[in-house]
Structures are given as structure tokens and as C-alpha cells.
Amino acid sequence: MEPRKNSATSALYAVKAADLVGCRYRLRQRVEHPEVGPTSEGVARISRVQAAREKVMSLLPQRPAIGDGRRRAFRRTDLTGPDTELATLEALFDQDHVITGAQLSGWVDGAYVTSEIDVLVRQEDGTYLPVMISNHRVARPSATSTMRYIATHRLGLGQALEARAQQRHHTIDGYRAALAHLLLDQMGLGCPEAAVIGQERERAYLAAVAPYVEAVREALVQPTPTEPRRLKQCATCRFWTLCEPELRAVDEISLVFPGERARVFRDKGIHTVQGAIAAGIGEPSAVARAWRDGVPVLSRVETTSAPRADVEIDIDMEAYLDQGAYLWGAYDGIEYRAFVLWDEVGGEVEAQNFAEFWTWLMDRRQAAYDAGQTFAAYCYAAGGENHWLLSSARRFGVVSEAEIKAFIASDEWIDIFAYVRKQFVGPDGLGLKVVAPVAGYDWEDDIDGEASIALRRAGRLGDLAAREMLLRYNEDDCRATRAVREFLDANAPGVPRI
Ligand code: SF4
Structure with missing residues (x-):
């Protein structure tokens, strides 16, 4: 063709x-x-x-x-x-x-x-x-x-x-x-x-x-390729069921190292997973071997760890496209709390919801201080949360930007993904959905980005089942973050060391 x-x-x-x-x-x-x-x-x-x-x-x-x-x-x-x-x-x-x-x-x-x-x-x-x-x-x-x-x-x-x-x-x-x-x-x-x-x-x-x-x-003017190469976008591509067998048939190295990550091997003339395993070049070869053996995560360190505090809150935020944050979920190890709005984001209701969440979080922190306890809030991959914390402060003025910036920069706001990335490596990345199951945590529902957008729309129209599912999913994300932290703190039992 x-x-x-x-x-x-x-x-x-x-x-x-x-x-x-x-x-x-x-x-x-x-x-x-x-x-x-x-x-x-x-x-x-x-x-x-x-x-x-x-x-x-x-x-x-x-x-x-x-x-x-x-x-x-x-x-x-x-x-x-x-x-x-x-x-x-x-x-x-x-x-x-x-x-x-x-x-x-x-x-x-x-x-x-x-x-x-x-x-x-x-x-x-x-x-x-x-x-x-x-x-x-x-x-x-x-x-x-x-x-x-x-x-x-x-x-x-x-x-x-x-x-x-x-x-x-x-x-x-x-x-x-x-x-x-x-x-x-x-x-x-x-x-x-x-x-x-x-x-x-x-x-x-x-x-x-x-x-x-x-x-x-x-x-x-670039020629159309004659063979597939795995890229990040394969995960959502309609042709994956056709391309995957093609890639497996030739043991294509991009199965383990998608996109540009395979370049270092290709430059050395290595184009197969087996070639990467046999190359004996440390961590990349170990990752290729892990993929072959179906091992999701390897540890880069002898002893894993995660920062702890007396009062620990795990947080996960859900945004609707880039229009606003409609859900701030928090789990303190006992109870899950959802600060949520089903109205349109971007207005007074979102401002109020954000203010309530922030006040609650700061009250929990103050209560910890008053009791002479340490406090930490955690999330997994803080990019989204940081963006919406700052953006909410800027847009609504209910909390000062300086206060949010100081919190983000503090030792009390901890991105667990950063700790995972330092200590683990895996052939399918280190997303929460990859790491939490290794730590023994499973989600009740399987919702991807598009599904969550559809659920949010249904929730806005009053669909109670959709609302419940979104809250359950957010709670699972908070609990999964906690599970990963505790797993790191317990020295990641069962995870092979490189
Ligand atoms: S599944 Fe195939 S067609 Fe789709 S992005 Fe991947 S390589 Fe390209």
C-alpha cells in the first residue's frame, strides 16, 4: 500500500x-x-x-x-x-x-x-x-x-x-x-x-x-512507515489490536521502550527486546527482562522509604477538561471527604467549594499543630493538583496565591510519585494504576479520562449513579496513594531488586 x-x-x-x-x-x-x-x-x-x-x-x-x-x-x-x-x-x-x-x-x-x-x-x-x-x-x-x-x-x-x-x-x-x-x-x-x-x-x-x-x-514529504513502532498514543489507538501482534512477532524493542526511549538501543543496532536483555547494560536490560517475565515493578534501591507524619491526608483532585476543578477528595486514613460541585465550574460555586476544601485542610493542619503533632498532605503526581491549587487562588481570590505557593513549596505537601520514581522502575511506567496493585490495592471501577468526562456530564444532569461512581473512583485514588506510601515505608515487600 x-x-x-x-x-x-x-x-x-x-x-x-x-x-x-x-x-x-x-x-x-x-x-x-x-x-x-x-x-x-x-x-x-x-x-x-x-x-x-x-x-x-x-x-x-x-x-x-x-x-x-x-x-x-x-x-x-x-x-x-x-x-x-x-x-x-x-x-x-x-x-x-x-x-x-x-x-x-x-x-x-x-x-x-x-x-x-x-x-x-x-x-x-x-x-x-x-x-x-x-x-x-x-x-x-x-x-x-x-x-x-x-x-x-x-x-x-x-x-x-x-x-x-x-x-x-x-x-x-x-x-x-x-x-x-x-x-x-x-x-x-x-x-x-x-x-x-x-x-x-x-x-x-x-x-x-x-x-x-x-x-x-x-x-x-516524509514516507509513510511500513512497520509499527510503539508510542505513548498506542494506549488509546483503535489499531492497537492489529499493531501489537505485529510488534510482538518481531520482538520489537518499542514494546518496552516506546518512542524516543528506544533510540539509545537502536543507535547501538539493538532492535529487539531480547537484544536489550542480552546487552547487559544494567537497568534498561533489567527492565526489558522484567517486561518479558511480566514483572510490573523493580526496585532501584535496597531499602525503600516514604516520608511519614502524625497526621496524614491523601488528596486527589478531579478537573473538568481545563475549565475548573470540581472535586477535591481527601482521605485521612479513617474517613474520606469529598468537596464536590455538580454545577458548572468556573464560577461562584467552584470558588466556594475550593474555599471549603482549603479551610478544612488548613484546620486539620492547625489541629495537628495544636496537638503537638506533625502534618503532611500527599498526592500522586502533583502537577494537576498544583495547577488547580494555584489557578483556584488566582481566579477566585478566596485564598492568597502566596499562601498556596508556600504550602506547595513546604515539606508538608508531598508528591509520592517523586519518591516512587526515585526508587522504582517498571516496563509499563509508574502510574498509580501500575504501582498501587503491586502494593495490594485494587480499584472498584475502571474509569479512564474520557469515561470520567462522560460521568461528570451525566453527574451534572443529576445522574446519581454517575456521581457515586466518580466519588468512589476519587476515593480509590486517595486510598491507593496511601497504600503506595505505606508500601514504600514497609520496604516494598516482594518487589525484586535490580
Ligand atoms: S497502535 Fe499502531 S497505528 Fe496506533 S499509534 Fe500505535 S503504532 Fe500507530
Whole structure:
């Protein structure tokens, strides 16, 4: 199969922007195995994208506003029929002002590409601005930077405005815009900017498309790989059931060392797991051996340890996308407490919930001090918690940022993952889901990121079972963190030493 030289009439063979980001072998699998449908996470993601599109479509203008004057020319075309490409060309030919659901295909640098363009907006000079709808946050507030945007309800009618914001780059959004630009440019309709409507549905943020165009062109001339290589994204890829046997058949080294981690071996001419085991190069060889033997964790040290305190609280936070933290769970060894909101995040209710959590935590600390006891709060991989502690302080002002910073920097806030990473190594990483079972802890439910988003949505609509499951899952995360700490403190019985 050679996708880049196949029939220009077959949409199946056309390269999409998503084929150029991350695993390049996926294109080959997509072409050769059209029967493999998306995973359940993929289906959930598609439905979220669809919901985003529907929301934006409802915001786009249907006609000029009163202030635009009655003579203002404006024509919006929504393409929903079967031959979208032909309809897109017709709408472009007709010089429609806003075209939604557009699609263009063509040859770019020897590759046949296709681009689904959520919205095309005619510019005064006759070119078209491609607008992509994304579930990413595409801009964040900034005191020092500005970005230009057009209000979604004024696309095709209004001028760009300026906002104090800084662009957040998402490669896939940029590549989608770049492919659209390249195809428009071939018709003399390419404009130097593109826009992305992210989580803030009311704004289409503008950015130069040139940097992404260059990257896309570089990606397009790369040949499609003929064999899979395991990457991080394989864990959520629909083709894993096809790729895994291929990788195992050749004992491919990326099974143990995904992505760039295999480079050090490949540079030495080692391409198999067996080769890595036989190389006798210390820890990497031991990890390869552990993978072969089904051993999840090895210890790097003779004696493992974790800091303890008289009063210990294990904390886990759940956020909804990057919109806000809706659950702060805490387990003190006896009781689990959940500070949770089922309303929308980002407003007064989240502020109050955060304040209650923080006050409770600080009260527990003060009570420990008053009793002459030491105090520590723990979490596993503190990145998310630290982000939302600081962000909550900044957004709501109910706790000072300085107070949060001092707490994060203190010896009373302990990231157990950092201790695990220093002392353990494992062929499947050292996530809580890998390490806690070794410490004898199992979760009642198995919920991944997409499922938790779906549960949160159901919980918000009043589904009590979904709420209960999310709380149970959060409690399990808190208890699992405690189990790992105690396991380290007990010198990790049963874990082989390297
Ligand atoms: S399973 Fe991995 S190697 Fe295979 S197509 Fe998906 S991401 Fe690529």
C-alpha cells in the first residue's frame, strides 16, 4: 500500500491533518483496515466535537445585524449534503461569505490530502479565512500579550478586535488550518491567517498560518512507515489490536521502550527486546527482562522509604477538561471527604467549594499543630493538583496565591510519585494504576479520562449513579496513594531488586 500515490478520487486514501501528527503508521492502518471503528473513547471524543460544532453553528450569523445596514451583502451556506467537495467549490465560486461544513481535497507536494474545514469566511480581498472548531483552550488571559479575534456571531461581518491573551499552541489545530490554507492557496484564495474557535465558543482567535504550513509540508514529504513502532498514543489507538501482534512477532524493542526511549538501543543496532536483555547494560536490560517475565515493578534501591507524619491526608483532585476543578477528595486514613460541585465550574460555586476544601485542610493542619503533632498532605503526581491549587487562588481570590505557593513549596505537601520514581522502575511506567496493585490495592471501577468526562456530564444532569461512581473512583485514588506510601515505608515487600 502506498497512500501517497493512490487514486485522487478516493477519500479513503487521502492524507488528513490527524495523519501527520504523532504516529505516521496510523495512516497505513486506516487505509488498510477501514473496518476498524473508533474506540469507545474515540466515540465519546467525536460526540464532544460534534456538540462543539453545533454550538458554534448556532452562534454564527445568519444575516447582517441592524447596524450593518440593509445593503450589506451577506450569504451563509451550510453544507450538509453528500458531495461536500463539489458544494464547497460552488459556494466559493458564488463568493458566499460564510460557508460551514466545507471540504477540499487535492495534491500537495506529491501527497493527496483532504481537509474538512468547519467554517470558511470570505475576506474583503476575496480570499477565505479557514476557521477550525476545537475543544482545546486556544488562548489564555495574559497581562503582557495580545491576540486578535473576531466574535463568532460577527464572522463574515465584523472586524477583528484585540484581547489581552496569549496563544496556546495545539499542533493538530494548526495542521488542520495549514492544510486548508494550502488547498485554498492553490485556487488563489489562501489568506495569511487562520482562526480557531476553542472552548471559548464566542471568539475565533486569529493567528498566522505560515509556521504551520512549513511544518505540514515537511511532514507531507516524509514516507509513510511500513512497520509499527510503539508510542505513548498506542494506549488509546483503535489499531492497537492489529499493531501489537505485529510488534510482538518481531520482538520489537518499542514494546518496552516506546518512542524516543528506544533510540539509545537502536543507535547501538539493538532492535529487539531480547537484544536489550542480552546487552547487559544494567537497568534498561533489567527492565526489558522484567517486561518479558511480566514483572510490573523493580526496585532501584535496597531499602525503600516514604516520608511519614502524625497526621496524614491523601488528596486527589478531579478537573473538568481545563475549565475548573470540581472535586477535591481527601482521605485521612479513617474517613474520606469529598468537596464536590455538580454545577458548572468556573464560577461562584467552584470558588466556594475550593474555599471549603482549603479551610478544612488548613484546620486539620492547625489541629495537628495544636496537638503537638506533625502534618503532611500527599498526592500522586502533583502537577494537576498544583495547577488547580494555584489557578483556584488566582481566579477566585478566596485564598492568597502566596499562601498556596508556600504550602506547595513546604515539606508538608508531598508528591509520592517523586519518591516512587526515585526508587522504582517498571516496563509499563509508574502510574498509580501500575504501582498501587503491586502494593495490594485494587480499584472498584475502571474509569479512564474520557469515561470520567462522560460521568461528570451525566453527574451534572443529576445522574446519581454517575456521581457515586466518580466519588468512589476519587476515593480509590486517595486510598491507593496511601497504600503506595505505606508500601514504600514497609520496604516494598516482594518487589525484586535490580
Ligand atoms: S497502535 Fe500505535 S503504532 Fe499502531 S497505528 Fe496506533 S499509534 Fe500507530
